[in-house]
Amino acid sequence: MDRGTLPLAVALLLASCSLSPTSLAETVHCDLQPVGPERGEVTYTTSQVSKGCVAQAPNAILEVHVLFLEFPTGPSQLELTLQASKQNGTWPREVLLVLSVNSSVFLHLQALGIPLHLAYNSSLVTFQEPPGVNTTELPSFPKTQILEWAAERGPITSAAELNDPQSILLRLGQAQGSLSFCMLEASQDMGRTLEWRPRTPALVRGCHLEGVAGHKEAHILRVLPGHSAGPRTVTVKVELSCAPGDLDAVLILQGPPYVSWLIDANHNMQIWTTGEYSFKIFPEKNIRGFKLPDTPQGLLGEARMLNASIVASFVELPLASIVSLHASSCGGRLQTSPAPIQTTPPKDTCSPELLMSLIQTKCADDAMTLVLKKELVAHLKCTITGLTFWDPSCEAEDRGDKFVLRSAYSSCGMQVSASMISNEAVVNILSSSSPQRKKVHCLNMDSLSFQLGLYLSPHFLQASNTIEPGQQSFVQVRVSPSVSEFLLQLDSCHLDLGPEGGTVELIQGRAAKGNCVSLLSPSPEGDPRFSFLLHFYTVPIPKTGTLSCTVALRPKTGSQDQEVHRTVFMRLNIISPDLSGCTSKGLVLPAVLGITFGAFLIGALLTAALWYIYSHTPSGSPWWRWLPRPPRRAAAPTTASGAPRAPPAPPAAWHSPGPPRSPSRRD
Numbered sequence: 304m305d306r307g308t309l310p311l312a313v314a315l316l317l318a319s320c321s322l323s324p325t326s327l328a329e330t331v332h333c334d335l336q337p338v339g340p341e342r343g344e345v346t347y348t349t350s351q352v353s354k355g356c357v358a359q360a361p362n363a364i365l366e367v368h369v370l371f372l373e374f375p376t377g378p379s380q381l382e383l384t385l386q387a388s389k390q391n392g393t394w395p396r397e398v399l400l401v402l403s404v405n406s407s408v409f410l411h412l413q414a415l416g417i418p419l420h421l422a423y424n425s426s427l428v429t430f431q432e433p434p435g436v437n438t439t440e441l442p443s444f445p446k447t448q449i450l451e452w453a454a455e456r457g458p459i460t461s462a463a464e465l466n467d468p469q470s471i472l473l474r475l476g477q478a479q480g481s482l483s484f485c486m487l488e489a490s491q492d493m494g495r496t497l498e499w500r501p502r503t504p505a506l507v508r509g510c511h512l513e514g515v516a517g518h519k520e521a522h523i524l525r526v527l528p529g530h531s532a533g534p535r536t537v538t539v540k541v542e543l544s545c546a547p548g549d550l551d552a553v554l555i556l557q558g559p560p561y562v563s564w565l566i567d568a569n570h571n572m573q574i575w576t577t578g579e580y581s582f583k584i585f586p587e588k589n590i591r592g593f594k595l596p597d598t599p600q601g602l603l604g605e606a607r608m609l610n611a612s613i614v615a616s617f618v619e620l621p622l623a624s625i626v627s628l629h630a631s632s633c634g635g636r637l638q639t640s641p642a643p644i645q646t647t648p649p650k651d652t653c654s655p656e657l658l659m660s661l662i663q664t665k666c667a668d669d670a671m672t673l674v675l676k677k678e679l680v681a682h683l684k685c686t687i688t689g690l691t692f693w694d695p696s697c698e699a700e701d702r703g704d705k706f707v708l709r710s711a712y713s714s715c716g717m718q719v720s721a722s723m724i725s726n727e728a729v730v731n732i733l734s735s736s737s738p739q740r741k742k743v744h745c746l747n748m749d750s751l752s753f754q755l756g757l758y759l760s761p762h763f764l765q766a767s768n769t770i771e772p773g774q775q776s777f778v779q780v781r782v783s784p785s786v787s788e789f790l791l792q793l794d795s796c797h798l799d800l801g802p803e804g805g806t807v808e809l810i811q812g813r814a815a816k817g818n819c820v821s822l823l824s825p826s827p828e829g830d831p832r833f834s835f836l837l838h839f840y841t842v843p844i845p846k847t848g849t850l851s852c853t854v855a856l857r858p859k860t861g862s863q864d865q866e867v868h869r870t871v872f873m874r875l876n877i878i879s880p881d882l883s884g885c886t887s888k889g890l891v892l893p894a895v896l897g898i899t900f901g902a903f904l905i906g907a908l909l910t911a912a913l914w915y916i917y918s919h920t921p922s923g924s925p926w927w928r929w930l931p932r933p934p935r936r937a938a939a940p941t942t943a944s945g946a947p948r949a950p951p952a953p954p955a956a957w958h959s960p961g962p963p964r965s966p967s968r969r970d
Contacts, residue, residue: 418812
């Protein structure tokens with residue numbers, strides 16, 4: 304090569320190497336268009352909310368959370384889960400959840416073992432199954448007044464506004480906010496306190512990269528920065544419905560620098576990410592990613608640089624914790640046009656099981672009433688042609704917005720037993736050739752009796768009305784006659800010891816309070832049981848107490864409107880233990896005080912005796928002079944000069960025979 308042309312060649316080489324992905328992307332022609340859901344769908348779980356706040360209230364007795372949920376017109380389904388980290392096996396604080404909705408909602412609530420109080424609008428919220436928690440009617444207030452109403456009951460730990468959620472996970476005791484007062488602010492990150500999944504999937508777009516041959520496809524996921532900049536791991540689940548040999552793909556993940564990725568894919572593919580990433584099968588092995596552009600055009604340029612001919616999915620999301628990608632585009636085939644029009648009528652989506660669960664049963668004034676709201680029926684796309692009891696002559700009335708079926712206990716085929724009135728709801732649906740049937744019940748409360756029993760052994764054989772501090776007590780609640788269609792549950796229990804001992808909470812929100820209370824397995828008949836251990840740390844010990852329990856009869860299947868609550872109690876005598884000491888569970892307080900005082904007295908006397916000996920011992924005299932000695936035959940000799948006698952021999956010499964030693968002279 305001519306030396307004169309060398310600088311020009313080097314300059315051209317440097318210029319070609321300096322092309323960044325961003326500059327390359329500027330020349331990329333790829334018209335992103337929405338992709339049909341049958342070709343690709345992306346769902347995600349995030350902690351980002353349109354408005355929200357998280358505050359700390361460590362000393363609050365009641366943990367308060369407020370949710371404002373906006374749904375589109377028509378009833379929606381919502382799954383709401385509450386999780387709590389237990390401390391010493393129990394959740395220490397009660398929880399108030401305020402649920403404000405703008406339209407009808409089918410709610411599936413999960414809050415096992417949490418002492419929950421739920422405030423909601425009963426005309427808008429319908430439970431798919433009995434919630435099993437304490438409920439309160441929420442007043443019809445605007446948002447600001449609802450926050451004030453909730454704050455009157457306790458400091459608000461979290462509040463959030465969500466738009467059309469499909470599922471919500473609320474973690475209790477996880478508030479990490481720096482605020483001491485919760486005030487709604489726009490575009491907030493709820494952290495670990497709240498995560499939710501929107502009902503509407505994310506917008507998925509795709510395009511063909513011009514000028515690239517082959518059938519390699521790219522899936523690009525761009526996560527936008529969130530309100531907070533703390534370290535975050537995003538789990539990406541990729542499910543591609545392709546045969547292993549038909550797939551040549553690259554997964555491009557771009558996000559803020561504090562985001563790392565955990566990838567769970569059902570196919571082998573090329574990975575191109577920012578930050579660090581790892582695979583679900585090897586989560587401990589982190590692989591360093593690359594510096595990628597943070598613009599759509601720049602990411603399209605990266606896909607072209609990796610020889611992708613098609614962008615099968617391009618998605619931009621808020622900061623999320625879990626992202627799920629489902630795609631069926633394989634081998635470079637992309638469909639961005641609208642889905643073809645169906646030539647056959649769509650299948651009826653009416654769910655008979657869900658429809659029957661929406662029938663509300665009410666019992667009052669010796670009559671059974673069934674109510675079915677038309678709005679809920681329309682949302683399920685069901686067409687009802689009839690609603691009757693077992694007797695078809697008893698038909699429901701059309702009262703505008705609902706169907707109402709009512710009958711006295713003495714007609715329409717009612718079956719009356721000692722504890723229950725039963726019948727059958729029959730619903731005829733246009734799309735079904737056979738009617739749908741459901742058992743409906745009303746309790747005969749006049750014939751039911753609730754008993755609270757105390758036992759001194761886990762065998763529950765001998766009832767007692769006496770307890771002793773430090774001794775295990777066992778409690779069982781019964782209802783007679785038994786009702787197999789209903790479930791008897793303990794909502795709360797406490798022991799009232801009067802002004803001397805106060806009130807001891809044993810069970811709250813169907814959860815044990817403290818380490819000395821244990822929920823036991825129900826009896827073979829389903830009667831709830833628990834045990835507790837009573838201690839007293841003050842004197843005098845109360846002589847009597849009152850054990851009170853609130854129980855609920857809840858239908859195993861049906862509406863929460865049929866729940867029945869009763870409070871039962873029993874008087875207990877408290878026996879003071881023997882002051883000497885010990886019970887089967889250890890020492891009680893009087894025995895401990897007696898032993899402590901005795902030990903103190905003995906120690907004081909020994910100290911006084913030693914001090915007396917020390918104070919009466921002349922200076923320089925050995926301590927053993929004060930010990931008793933056996934008699935000796937002759938006195939020890941003295942010196943001629945009248946010097947003092949030599950000190951006596953050590954005690955060991957008193958028992959040795961032989962002449963006495965000569966006295967020593969002074970120097």
